[in-house]
Amino acid sequence: MNWQNVDTTALAILALAFVLVTVLGFTAVQGRRGRHISGPANALDEWGLGDRGFGTVSAWFLLGGTIYTAYTFIAIPAAMYTSGAVGGFFAVPYTIIVYPLFFVLMPRLWSVSRRHGYVTTADFVHGRYRSRGLTLAVAVTGLLATLPYIALQLVGVQAVFEVLGLGSTDPLINDLPLAVAFTVLTVFTYVNGLKAPALIAVLKGVLLFLAVLAIVIIVLTWPGGLSTISHAAEQKMTTPDPRTGQPGGVFIPGPAGYWPYATLALGSAMALLVYPHTVTAVLAAKSRNTVRRNAGLLPAFTLVLGLFALLGFLAIATDVRPIGVDGRPNPQLVVPQLFADLFPSWFTGIAMATIVISAIVPAAVMSIAAANLVSRNVYRDLVNPQAGPRKELSVSKWASILVKFGALAFVLFLDKRFALDFQLLGGIWILQTFPAIVFGLYTRWFRPGALLAGWVTGMAYGTFTAYGIVNPGTGRNFGGALAEIPLLGDGRLGYVALTACALNIAVGVAVTVVLRATGRGADPDQTSPEDYLADVHTAGPNVRPPLSADLHHEVGYPVKHLHTPG
Amino acid sequence: MAVPPPSPARPGRPKPPGLWAKVSLVTIWLPFPALLWVGGYAESDPRLLGLPAFYWYQLAWVVISSGLTWCAYLHTTRHKG
Numbered sequence: 001m002n003w004q005n006v007d008t009t010a011l012a013i014l015a016l017a018f019v020l021v022t023v024l025g026f027t028a029v030q031g032r033r034g035r036h037i038s039g040p041a042n043a044l045d046e047w048g049l050g051d052r053g054f055g056t057v058s059a060w061f062l063l064g065g066t067i068y069t070a071y072t073f074i075a076i077p078a079a080m081y082t083s084g085a086v087g088g089f090f091a092v093p094y095t096i097i098v099y100p101l102f103f104v105l106m107p108r109l110w111s112v113s114r115r116h117g118y119v120t121t122a123d124f125v126h127g128r129y130r131s132r133g134l135t136l137a138v139a140v141t142g143l144l145a146t147l148p149y150i151a152l153q154l155v156g157v158q159a160v161f162e163v164l165g166l167g168s169t170d171p172l173i174n175d176l177p178l179a180v181a182f183t184v185l186t187v188f189t190y191v192n193g194l195k196a197p198a199l200i201a202v203l204k205g206v207l208l209f210l211a212v213l214a215i216v217i218i219v220l221t222w223p224g225g226l227s228t229i230s231h232a233a234e235q236k237m238t239t240p241d242p243r244t245g246q247p248g249g250v251f252i253p254g255p256a257g258y259w260p261y262a263t264l265a266l267g268s269a270m271a272l273l274v275y276p277h278t279v280t281a282v283l284a285a286k287s288r289n290t291v292r293r294n295a296g297l298l299p300a301f302t303l304v305l306g307l308f309a310l311l312g313f314l315a316i317a318t319d320v321r322p323i324g325v326d327g328r329p330n331p332q333l334v335v336p337q338l339f340a341d342l343f344p345s346w347f348t349g350i351a352m353a354t355i356v357i358s359a360i361v362p363a364a365v366m367s368i369a370a371a372n373l374v375s376r377n378v379y380r381d382l383v384n385p386q387a388g389p390r391k392e393l394s395v396s397k398w399a400s401i402l403v404k405f406g407a408l409a410f411v412l413f414l415d416k417r418f419a420l421d422f423q424l425l426g427g428i429w430i431l432q433t434f435p436a437i438v439f440g441l442y443t444r445w446f447r448p449g450a451l452l453a454g455w456v457t458g459m460a461y462g463t464f465t466a467y468g469i470v471n472p473g474t475g476r477n478f479g480g481a482l483a484e485i486p487l488l489g490d491g492r493l494g495y496v497a498l499t500a501c502a503l504n505i506a507v508g509v510a511v512t513v514v515l516r517a518t519g520r521g522a523d524p525d526q527t528s529p530e531d532y533l534a535d536v537h538t539a540g541p542n543v544r545p546p547l548s549a550d551l552h553h554e555v556g557y558p559v560k561h562l563h564t565p566g
Numbered sequence: 567m568a569v570p571p572p573s574p575a576r577p578g579r580p581k582p583p584g585l586w587a588k589v590s591l592v593t594i595w596l597p598f599p600a601l602l603w604v605g606g607y608a609e610s611d612p613r614l615l616g617l618p619a620f621y622w623y624q625l626a627w628v629v630i631s632s633g634l635t636w637c638a639y640l641h642t643t644r645h646k647g
Contacts, residue, residue: 085620092624093601096631100594103635227616252620258604266602289643296636302628310621 006165007340013349014164014356018181021357024203025188025196043389044396047193048119048372049284056293058198059285062365063294064301065201066281067272068095068208069149070156070359073308077338078331080312081320084237084249086257089309090264095302098269103295105273106282108441108532110291113283115531120369121279121437122377127526128440131448132381137455138433139377142276145426146370149277150407151419153359153366154178155332158411160352162325163336174325175412181356182363186404189364190397194284197364204361207354212304214351215311218342222317233313259492260482267498271431274438276369277362288535311335318342363404371400421478428466428481428497432458435505441532444525450511458504465496590638597631 045052054062072091079088109124118124122139129135161177188196222229237249253261272278285291315322315338322333339351375396380387387395410419436451471479485494600606601624610618 089621089624092628093597096624096627097597097601099631099635100597103594103638225616227613230617230621252610252618253604253608255605258608261604262602292639292643296632296639299628299632299635303625306625306628 007345007348009345010340010349010352011164011166013346014160014353017350017353017357018184021200021203021360022184022188024199025184025192044119044372044375044392045117047393048368048396049280050194050198052114052284053286054198054284054290055286056290056297058202059281059290060294060297061201061205062194062198062284063278063281064298065197065204065358065361066277066365067298067362068301068305068358069153069362070355071149071152072305073355073358074156074159074332074335075152076305076309077312077315078334080233080309081315081322081334082249082331084233084251086250086253086261086264088312089306090261090268091309092302092306093261093265094268094272095305096299097265098272099295099299101269101273102298103292105438105441106295107288107291109279109437110282110285111288111534112441112527112531114288114536115534116526119280119283119372120376121274121276121433122373125436125440126377126381128444129436129448129451130524130526131452134436134448134452134455135377135381137452138436139373139381141429141433141455141459142373143370143378145430146276146366146373147403147407147410148419148422148426149275150363150366150370150404151410152423153363154182154407154411155416155419156359157181157356159330159332160336160355163333163340164352178411179408181360182404182408185360185364186367186401189367189400189404193397194280194365194368197361197368198284200357200364201361204354204357207350207357208301208304211351211354212307214343214347215307215314219310219314222314229310229313229317232317236316256493259485259494263495263498264481267431267495267501268427270434270438270501271427271497274433275430276373277366280365280369280372286536308335311338314338363407367400367403367407368396370403371396374399374403417476424478424481425463425466428462428500429459431497431501432462432504434501435508439508444523445512446508447512447515447523450508450515453511454504454506454508457507458500461503462496462500465500469496584641587638587641590634590641594631594634594638596634597627601627 050062076088076091109121112118112127113124116123116127118127120139121142122135125131125138126135158175158178166174166177219226219229234251237251238247240246241248250257282291285294312334315334318338318341320334320338320341322330322337324330324333336352336355340348343351375387375392379395379399380392384391410422432455435446435454436448439446465483466481467477469479469481469483470477481495481497482493483496483499485492485499607623608620610620612619614622
C-alpha cells in the first residue's frame, strides 16, 4: 500500500461514517428495549425479529435496506458496464413485479407466522406439513443460499477500500480494514440482533437517496445529457469483442434476448420472496397492514436501483478504468471508481460510506436469518427438541457469529470467483423452496413427500445445468444463469432457476396426484385458514405475544398485544 | 339504506370486496404483461431526454406499479393499524 494513493479526505469521512454506524449499532437500541422490558433480550422473537415491532416507516427502511444490497448497487452497474441490458437492467422489471406478489403473499406469511410464532420459512413449512424432511430441506437450502450472499456483500466493501487506495498486494494489509469492519458488525449483531441493522438501515436509506440525487444532478448537467451517455453505451455494446467476434454486449435486447430478460426478471422476483433475509425483515413488521403498505412504498428503492444501473453507462461515457491493485480490470470496481472520478473528495467519502453501509445492513440481516434457521430448524428440530427459548436464543446468537466469519473466510481465503459461482447457484437453489412455501400459503393439497421429490429434482437439474454453462470468454463452468429451455425445442434461453422450478412444480403435482390416488397418508396441519388473514388484534388459541408472556408477568408488564376482540 | 357498522371483532381484515376493490386487485397484475412481454418495448424510439424507450419505459413502470399497488391497498383496507 502506498499512502500517496490514499484519498485522505474521503477516507476520513468514511471512517467517521463507520464510527457513526458503530454507535448506532450499539446504543440507540437500548432506548427501544427500555420501553419494553429491562434486562437482556430473552426470546428469539426479540433478538431475531426485533420484537416483531417495526412500523411502516422503520419496516420500509429495514426491508429496503435488506432487499437492495450493496452487491446489487455494485454488480448491476458493473453488468451494465460490461455486458449491457440483459445482464444488468433486468433488475428493474424484477424489482417491479416482485411487489404485486409481495402484496398478496407476504401478508399471509406474516399472519400465519405471527399467529404461531414462526421465525423462519422452515418454521412455517414445519407447521403446515409436519414433515421433518421437507423442513430440513427448506432450512438447509436457505442456509446454502444465504452464505455466499453475505460473502458478496464483503466483496462490495473490499471494492470500496481498493478504490480509496487501501488495496495492497500484501493480503494481510489488504484484508485488515474489511476484517475490522466485519468484527464490529458481528459484535453489535450478536448483542442487539435485528434492531441494530434496522437502525443503520435508516442511515443507509438517507445516504442512498442523497447519492441518487448527486447522480441525477451529474447526469442532467452532463454535456449532451443522457443522449451522449446512451450513445457511448450503444457504441460499446454493438462493437464486436475481438476475442469472440460477437457484439460486446446488449444495448437493447433483440428477439433472442426477450426470453432471457423476462425469465431472469420473473425468476429473481419469485426467489426474492423466499430468501430468508427478506422473510426475516417481513416478519419483523408490527402489523399485517405494515407489510401491505410496504408493497406500495418499496418501489422507491427500485427507482434508486434503476438510476444506479444507468451509472454503468455513465462509466462507459466517462471512460472509467476499473483496474485493481493486481493490475487487472475488475468490473466490481466500476461504481466506486466512478464515484472517485466524478465527485469531490468529501462527497466521494459519503458515496463510499453509502456502499459500505449498504453492505452492512443486509449482511447483518442475512446472518440473523441464517442463524434463526440454525437454531430453530437444525438445532431444535434435530439436535435438541427440548430446547427452550433461552437456549434457542443463545444458539442463534452464536450461529450469527459463525455464519459471518464463515462468509469472511470465504472471501479472504477462497477465490472470489468461487463466491460468485456459489451465489449464482444460491439463486437457483432458493427458488426450489418456492413451491413448498408459497403454495403452502394457499393450500395443503400438496403432499410433503411430493414437494420434497420436486425439490430434489429442481436442485439436481439446476445445479447440473448451471455447471454445464461454460463462459465462452474464459472457458470456466458456471459461466452464467441462462440455459436452453428443454421441451420448447427452439433453442430459446431461459433463467435456469425458473426452468428448474417449473420441473420442481411438475414433479410435485404428479407425485401428489399419485399419492392421493393411492390414498396413502394423512394431512396433518398446525394451521387453519383464518390464520392466514389474522392481524395483531385477532385473538386465538395460538396467539403468541412478542415476548414470552411469563417474562412480562414477572416484571408486571402488561401484555399489550393480547387484545380480546369486541 | 342500511349500512352495516364496521365489525369490531374483525379489525384489519379486507373489506368484502366492492367493485373498486375487485378492479384494483386485478390491475396490480398489469406490470406482468407490461414488463415480461419484452418484445413490446425493446425499442430505442421514442427517446425521452435522450434515453431509449427500452429504459425509460421500465423506469416509468416503477411509478405506475407502485401506484396500482397503493390503490389496491386503499381499496381493500378498512382499518389502519
